[in-house]
Amino acid sequence: VPFDQLDGQIWFNGEFLPWKDAKIHVLTHGLHYASSVFEGERAYGGEIFKLREHTERLIASGKILGFDLPYSAEEIDAACNELLRRQGFADAYVRPIAWRGSESMGVSAQKNRINVAIAIWQWPSYFDPEQRMKGIRLDIAEYCRPDPRTAPSRAKASGLYMICTISKHAAEAKGYADALMLDWRGHVAEATGANVFFVKDGVIHTPDPDCFLDGITRRTVIDLAQRRGYKVVVRTILPEELEGFSECFLCGTAAEVTPVSEVGPYSFQPGEITRRLVEDYMAEVTPKRLAAE
Ligand code: PMP
Structure with missing residues (x-):
């Protein structure tokens, strides 16, 4: 099954969307100019290991790229935890991502919306x-x-x-x-x-x-x-x-x-x-x- 066709939900700018509907436009600044930052986290036994440290690094990465995430660390942590519960996995990989949106095109994108999404899937082993x-x-x-x-x-x-x-x-x-x-x-x-x-x-x-x-x-x-x-x-x-x-x-x-x-x-x-x-x-x-x- 292709990765964009899995079942479940994705947290997308504050809402829980069906996995297949979590889409962005092709003229997204993050896609063209890599104005995006992300995290990789793992949940074990239903708990995300060092969640707050990862969330803080996500926020700090955004700041280094010149943007503020429109959600607090508390809100992002709560979204990760609620999504993990909804996905129903005890052990899983958690991927929050933040990117500049499609409001304007060009290197400068001062007014583009900062989007945030979180996906959670099962990724048992990174290496064979x-x-x-x-x-x-x-x-x-x-x-x-x-x-x-x-x-x-x-x-x-x-x-x-x-x-x-x-x-x-x-x-x-x-x-x-x-x-x-x-x-x-x-x-x-x-x-x-x-x-x-x-x-x-x-x-x-x-x-x-x-x-x-x-x-x-x-x-x-x-x-x-x-x-x-x-x-x-x-x-x-x-x-x-x-x-x-x-x-x-x-x-x-x-x-x-x-x-x-x-x-x-x-x-x-x-x-x-x-x-x-x-x-x-x-x-x-x-x-x-x-x-x-
Ligand atoms: N270096 C790179 C390039 C990485 O992608 C990762 C994984 N995020 C790491 C190091 C290890 O970082 P962490 O232990 O925070 O996952």
């Missing part, structure tokens, strides 16, 4: 579940994460995903699951939809998100690792250093914690630290009332 625990294979992307002077790299803005789709498609065409992107200086940055971590001699290393998305999962994983007593070093990582790391994993809302077995010519073994963090992350996202059962 068969491959996932053995570790996925990553290519090294040709495109780099842009200099913060080139693009608003801290926003979760649709426009920044153009190079992610190109890079992911190029990697998939070569048989890889995803691509690792370097930044504009040639430092290791992130995958096309997840942050990256490495392990060496029991210490965890991850790049400083100074020109790419500071994932909410990334922050959760750092916290979980520190609670386990692992040392986490946030620092510049050069691609040549990949040879010296024993473990590698990705993390993100959709990807959760996914072990990596290869990045271009370098190989890794999903080891104890990766396995513990996969488990700790799943325990962390499970609502406390379910964990107690």
Whole structure:
């Protein structure tokens, strides 16, 4: 079934519409000029993990693109929760999006309406579940994460995903699951939809998100690792250093914690630290009332 033909409802500018009716005009500014920002959230056992943090990032991303969302964080959270209830899923993926509308065409769109929609669907595994625990294979992307002077790299803005789709498609065409992107200086940055971590001699290393998305999962994983007593070093990582790391994993809302077995010519073994963090992350996202059962 095509994605726009699913059953259920979509929250659209304050109303719950039948899924198939949540449409926009072809002359939408967000489509032509990428004036749109979005979020990706997951619900576990009927609760959306870190919902408020995601909603606040959505609002902040809009501000970076120069617009205010016409709904408060409370209203967006309530809409997400009510839609989850209506969709009837315990575990699901939540996608809020905000964009400039079709009131005028041209680069300038000062008066275009800011629209907001939320869709919720079931998305059990971002990467092939068969491959996932053995570790996925990553290519090294040709495109780099842009200099913060080139693009608003801290926003979760649709426009920044153009190079992610190109890079992911190029990697998939070569048989890889995803691509690792370097930044504009040639430092290791992130995958096309997840942050990256490495392990060496029991210490965890991850790049400083100074020109790419500071994932909410990334922050959760750092916290979980520190609670386990692992040392986490946030620092510049050069691609040549990949040879010296024993473990590698990705993390993100959709990807959760996914072990990596290869990045271009370098190989890794999903080891104890990766396995513990996969488990700790799943325990962390499970609502406390379910964990107690
Ligand atoms: N980087 C990119 C490019 C992403 O799309 C995502 C997923 N939103 C992440 C990192 C991880 O962010 P989060 O943990 O907040 O989902």
